[in-house]
Amino acid sequence: MNGSFGVTCNWAKIGLLLLLLSILGCNTLKKVGEDELLLTKNTILVDEEKVTNSEIKGLIAQKPNSSVLGYPLKLNLYNLAKENPDSSFQDWLHRKEKREKRLNNLLSVKQVNRLSESFLVKGYSEFLKRIGEPPVIIDTSATNKSLKKLESYYNSKGYFNNTGEYQIVDSKKKRKASIEYSITLNKPYIVDTIQKNITSPELDSIYQNAIRQSFVRQGEQFDLDKFTMERERLTSLFRNSGVYNFQESSINYSILRDTTLAADDQLMDVQLNIKKFRSSNDSTDTNMPYKVARHKQINIYADYDVNGGMDTLQRIQHENYNIYYSGKLRYRPKALADAIFFEKDSVYRDLDRIRTYRQITNLNTFKYPNIEFIPDSTQTELETNIYLAAKPKYSLNLNFDVTHSNIQQVGTAFSASVITRNVFGGAETLNISARGSIGLLSDASLSDETFTSELGGDINVTFPRIWLPFNTEKIIPYYMLPQSRLSIGTNFQRNIGLDKQSLNSILSYNWSPTERLKNNIELLNVEFVRNVNTNNFYNVYRNTFSNLDDIADQFQDNPEYSSYFDPILEEGEEPRLSIPDGANRFAKDVLSDSIPVSPEDKQEVNSIEERRRRLTEDNLIFASNFTHTKNSKSGINDLDFYQYRIKLESAGAMLSLLTNAIPFNKNPNGQHLVFSVPFSQYVKTEFDYIRHWSIGGGQVIAFRSFSGLAIPYGNSDNVPFVRSYFAGGSNDNRAWNAYELGPGSTDNINDFNEANLKLALNLEYRFPIAGDVKGALFADAGNIWNVFDNETNPGAIFSGFSSLGDIALGTGLGLRYDFTYFVFRLDVGFKTYNPAKIGSDRWFDGYNFKKAVFNIGINYPF
Known part of the structure; x- marks a missing residue:
């Protein structure tokens, strides 16, 4: 069975390789007739200068076949399809039928085989034609149509006397050619005087008061777009000045030209006409003057x-x-x-x-x-x-998911939420949600039990106003869509990490000054995290334990230190520190000099113990933050836009001020305690910028940059794990798994690597392949570092511009399938520059599919 499967896999690989070779080597002229020319390029020259404007190039009716990095993929896919799949297989089917007769096969079997084979061949050809693209053959009628469009375009820009011609330029290769369009503009026409004919005195008064904002001005070149913009401006002006029923169709322009002027005189007069209101409901009174209401x-x-x-x-x-x-x-x-x-x-x-x-x-x-x-x-x-028609008072939402992670082999997650509207009579919304999951533990060493579980819930109340004891309407008026949100939530984990219990509460305000600007203030963001099973630390963080156990190996054969090691060993197994007692006591005794080790090993143990203390201690975070976002995207079809996000956060400052008035308890490290937990104190800032450029044909270049810094101070010497940064993963540097990159030049020394400084740069070229299937080529750069905290490893610390040499680079390719409502994404990342290596080994080390990182994601990463 295994041998058969291996042979099948080999044939599948050979078949895939042959298909790729056939595509790459396909003749692009395969379906181009001897008397036809394949269009390879369009060039537009205006007054002998080459035009690169995408709007003007879009006027061309016939465009060359699309390509991916210069390769005509869709054309070659189309060329692979057979023109008449039935006839090409007739002989083969006839020979097969003879063989079937010799084998005394039943007629029904032969018919089924023949029909299925014919269907598969025809279906395969139709599929290739559907996802492919037929060759673009130069058609002079389409060329003339394009030329007329170019001439009309420049007419709309005031070049009424422009002339155009085209030339078909043969290529060095047979049956290929390009087209060169040449436009001669001649003198443009200029707006001389602007007259008006406005039938409504009230409209005339409104127009005169806002005439300085007009897009059509005396002495400027005629431009039809400006006349369109002026019609839109006047329509908006009148409708916002009392004329509720004003119609844009009431506005038109007349071009007045004095025929006695010399033929080369390019001056022209323009008359603005605003007609009366034309009612579509009352045919007896179709013309009424517009009035202010x-x-x-x-x-x-x-x-x-x-x-x-x-x-x-x-x-x-x-x-x-x-x-x-x-x-x-x-x-x-x-x-x-x-x-x-x-x-x-x-x-x-x-x-x-x-x-x-x-x-x-x-x-x-x-x-x-x-x-x-x-x-x-x-x-x-x-x-x-x-x-106003009310929505239902109550609504119920249910969700069920199947999950997989590095902790769970397989799991199920469910959630339910009940929404209650108009809770207090002021259009408030109450949302009560509950969630839970159960899964099969992936590693039996992580716990004595087999299953993991998680249970949580949230209560959210949304107010359609700023909920403060004083009036904020003058600062944030209601047209900015103000909202206040108060939420309380809790979560319990079992057999997941250190079995955390968390409680959080948020009071936030958000509003939108414009459709593109959004502001959010979290006045109070309180999070309490309690680690229930701290003794499980070394089972969860296996890399950290391995580093500690390696230092202890030098003492494993000494009976004096036998109490540190696990007494129960399987045959052939090396002694190791017992968890948790042996590992904890060994680290404590090394740091107290009860166990002699080298200074380097002692420093390493100190680093391990600091990390254990940090990740097992409970966290109490009292934070406030402000986020400002701008997005220039005008709709889902807008492929050319930018957006940015700025976030500022401060934690612990308010509690720190209270320590001057209230005698807080302290722990042995001198940290102030609230509910027996040291509160976190830090400042944090982030800047996230995204830019998309549309380059035509559904192709997009997407760029993202991110920078974030969190600085601990006062009551903290590090940033809480839940508020720190990590690198890698499907939405970051895709050549590394999440938490595996950095900090700095370190080589994945911890199970979950994080730090308080992050830089990231992403560049992606997105292109259509076939139908809803899209492709991408990407380059991701960035890393994380420690700065201004208690980290002692020099490789993990950002020490200046020289540390920028530790920026990792990952490159790769991806496939996406567009389901309209969401995009399914598969990315393959390769480590192009790995700062954890030394010298030339940093470049292209393990640059192959065997060591590639595969990422699955939903929707685009940025």
């Missing part, structure tokens, strides 16, 4: 039912708002009024309408609202109606 009456219909009657509704008035409801009003009037940005007797503004929609949606209590404006007979007063 005010909100005469504002009605809020809470719990609106489109099928319910309006006559039985009750009404209350709050701050000039009429609130209608049925039965009992479930919402505080102020909560409803704060979500509405229209004010009685104020001029209509479209901005207020948009803000009202956003704020009502932000309440997470109502469905998308319906807003209606009913004008009076004079068109100057509006009855404004806001119809």
Whole structure:
């Protein structure tokens, strides 16, 4: 059985290799006729200068076949497909049928075999054609169409007398050619005077007050884009100045040209025309002058039912708002009024309408609202109606997952959450969630039991306002979508690491000054972590134990030190320190000079004991932080954007001030204690920047840079493990597994390597392969270091610019499959520069698939 499987695998590898060779060696002209030319390149020359603008190049109707790093992959995949798969297999099938007759096979078997073989061949060819790309043959009709588009484009820029031509340039290789488009611009036309014909006196007054912001200006070159931008500006201006029903179609421009002027005179007059309102509902009165309208009456219909009657509704008035409801009003009037940005007797503004929609949606209590404006007979007063339909009071979410990790061979995780809306009558949201998991332990030495378990829960309350004892509306108005969140959570782990128990509480505020800017303040972030099973340290951190046990090897044959070692050994097994008693006593006695070791070994034991103390001690973190984020992305299809995130955090400062007034207890190390636990004290800052460049054809270059630094001080000489940095993993340097890179030039000395300084740079070229399958080539650089803390290993410490030589470099390639809602990602990383090596061994050491790191992830890493 094993031999058969091995042969099958070998044939599969040979088949895959042959397929790759056939693709690489495929003739790109295979399906190009003798009298046809394969398009290889388009060149655009404008006044004899080459054009690189992607917008202009996008006007070309025929583009060369797509390529990946210059290789026409899709074209060659298409060329592998057979034109007529049935005919190419007729002879082979006929010979097979004769063989089947000699073997007395049944007719039904022969038909099934024949049909299945034909189906597979046809399906394979159709698949290659679907994911591939047919050769782009030069078509002069398409070329002429492209030329007309280029001429029209430059017409829109004021070059009305431009002329164009194209030339097909034969390649040195037969049946290949490129196309060169040449455009001669000639003199551009200039806007001379701007006249206006505005039928509404009120619109004319509004226009005159904002004429300085106009995109169309006297003396500038004609540009159709500026006329479009001006129409959009005027539409927004009028709608935000009281004209609620203004239509962009009411605006047009007339080009006035004096025919008596000389033929080479490029001056032109422009007339702005703004027509009357054209109603689509009343054919008898289609032309009415636009007027400025005010909100005469504002009605809020809470719990609106489109099928319910309006006559039985009750009404209350709050701050000039009429609130209608049925039965009992479930919402505080102020909560409803704060979500509405229209004010009685104020001029209509479209901005207020948009803000009202956003704020009502932000309440997470109502469905998308319906807003209606009913004008009076004079068109100057509006009855404004806001119809609100409530979401369900309660909703339940359930999740179930299968998990795998370095601790669990396999596990199951479940979670449930109940959402309650409008908890206190002010559109607050209460979310109560519970989660749990159980799994099979991957390493029996980690615990006496077989299974791991985890149980946790959270309570979150969200308020649609800034929840403080003083009014913040002038600083953070409601149109910025302010929210306050109060959360309390706990988590219990068993047979996972040191069996942690944690309790956390967060009071945070967030708001969005614009659609692209977001701010978040965590005024209070309290986290308490208790390690229940500290005696399991050396079972979990095996590398640390191995380093300590190696130092103890020199004493293993001395009966005087036998009590440090495990007395029960299997045959052939070397003595080792017993866990936890022997390891703990050995480290303590080495540091007290009861056991003679070299200064180097003593320093190593001191480092191990410091790490054990740090990772087994309980943590109490009282922190506050501020995060500012900006994202220029305009939509999910925007492939050219940037975003950045700045975060500042401080922990322990408030408690440190209290030590001056309150007599805190201290431990032997002089640290102040709260609930018998030393509180952490540090400052931390992070900057994360991402930039994407679209280079056409679905190809994107993505760049990311990250820098973070956490400095302990006062009551701490190191940063808590949960707030430190690590390197490696599917979203970082993909040539290393998570926690395996660094610090500095050290070589994975600990099981979970972390530090308080991190630098990371990532560059990725993303390209389409076939359909929803995408590809990527990437380079990841970065590392972590210790700085301003109690680390003593010089290889792990950042000592200046010379330490930048310890920046690791990983390169690799990846495959992605786009499921529309998420992207499944597989990346293969190779260690290109490994700072843990020495000299030339740092470069390309183990640069092969055997030592590659495979990462699976969901969605793009940045």
